[in-house]
Amino acid sequence: MKVAQIENNNLVIKDRENETLNGRKGALVKVLGCGLCGSDIVKLKQHISKEGTVLGHEIVAQIIDINSDTNFKNGDVIVTSHHIPCGKCEYCKNGNVSMCRHFKETNIRPGGFSELVFVSEEHLQNVAYIKPENLSDDEAAFYEPLGCCIRAVKRANLKQNSTTLVIGLGSIGILMAQALRSFGMKVIGCDLISSRVELLHSFGIEAFNVNEMCESINVDCVFMTSGSDKALQTALKYVRDGGKILVFSSTPLNSGYGNNEIYYRELTVLGSYSPSPADLKDSYELLKNKEVKVKGLSTQYPLQQVQKAINDTLENKILKAYIKVNA
Numbered sequence: 001m002k003v004a005q006i007e008n009n010n011l012v013i014k015d016r017e018n019e020t021l022n023g024r025k026g027a028l029v030k031v032l033g034c035g036l037c038g039s040d041i042v043k044l045k046q047h048i049s050k051e052g053t054v055l056g057h058e059i060v061a062q063i064i065d066i067n068s069d070t071n072f073k074n075g076d077v078i079v080t081s082h083h084i085p086c087g088k089c090e091y092c093k094n095g096n097v098s099m100c101r102h103f104k105e106t107n108i109r110p111g112g113f114s115e116l117v118f119v120s121e122e123h124l125q126n127v128a129y130i131k132p133e134n135l136s137d138d139e140a141a142f143y144e145p146l147g148c149c150i151r152a153v154k155r156a157n158l159k160q161n162s163t164t165l166v167i168g169l170g171s172i173g174i175l176m177a178q179a180l181r182s183f184g185m186k187v188i189g190c191d192l193i194s195s196r197v198e199l200l201h202s203f204g205i206e207a208f209n210v211n212e213m214c215e216s217i218n219v220d221c222v223f224m225t226s227g228s229d230k231a232l233q234t235a236l237k238y239v240r241d242g243g244k245i246l247v248f249s250s251t252p253l254n255s256g257y258g259n260n261e262i263y264y265r266e267l268t269v270l271g272s273y274s275p276s277p278a279d280l281k282d283s284y285e286l287l288k289n290k291e292v293k294v295k296g297l298s299t300q301y302p303l304q305q306v307q308k309a310i311n312d313t314l315e316n317k318i319l320k321a322y323i324k325v326n327a
């Protein structure tokens with residue numbers, strides 16, 4: 001099978017021995033495609049993942065061999081995410097499921113940018129769903145990223161009709177804004193790139209260029225999908241006193257929020273990372289009902305061009321890459 005693996009800071013196509021069930025419970029799937037996540041790029045560029053790692057976790061895949069107690073069967077096309085909480089540890093009990101050690105260890109093997117992938121029984125039972133018929137493969141691949149956004153919305157724990165500002169209108173910002181709207185919040189978005197501002201407008205959500213925002217905007221919660229210095233300044237400028245900043249992006253090293261702003265203005269700054277099975281279920285329903293629309297957001301690349309997809313994403317040439325693995 002062909003995989004894209006990390007070699008010298010790049011993703012390189014290699015042949016590997018086929019993944020098989022090999023007596024394990026779970027499913028062997030043929031990956032139809034896999035979304036390229038911002039976290040994949042961070043893992044590659046900041047040398048977080050080892051040489052030989054196969055990245056990718058936003059898969060749409062067809063079951064070709066199965067040994068499972070679930071109702072899934074050969075031929076089913078599924079979506080799944082990669083991590084599953086244990087439900088028993090202190091992190092899980094306190095609602096921080098994405099900090100659960102079992103959560104961090106579980107994965108689809110070897111990774112989404114591979115022709116064949118092993119999906120464990122635990123995945124099938126907790127986070128896998130049949131792909132809805134009314135969604136194309138690239139649309140269904142938003143299942144996991146939208147789950148991340150839904151988690152962020154829930155973590156912010158806002159009252160209905162709260163005012164929110166989404167900073168950064170890449171694919172995550174566009175999903176976040178729609179997720180906020182579906183949870184009953186008032187939403188505006190902002191970005192420095194005009195085409196992205198217009199894109200959010202086309203989804204019926206107010207959006208502005210950061211440089212043209214009204215000074216009087218004062219929101220209950222800011223959602224940071226960008227960690228640039230400009231984004232941080234923008235967040236502190238438009239959050240109301242006593243408001244919240246939901247962090248959903250890494251920042252360059254030595255960058256961050258000023259202590260005194262948090263102290264004197266009684267701000268709450270909180271992070272949100274990866275989705276729980278419940279968040280993923282909500283994501284599945286919102287995509288299926290088209291309450292969150294993702295048509296046309298991604299650009300398709302064959303597996304052989306995954307490195308180009310990364311470069312195009314970094315250069316803001318595209319909003320989101322969907323890697324077609326098996327045509």
Ligand SMILES: [Zn+2]
Nearest residue numbers: 037058144145
């Ligand atoms: Zn992701």
Ligand SMILES: [Zn+2]
Nearest residue numbers: 086089092100
């Ligand atoms: Zn746990």
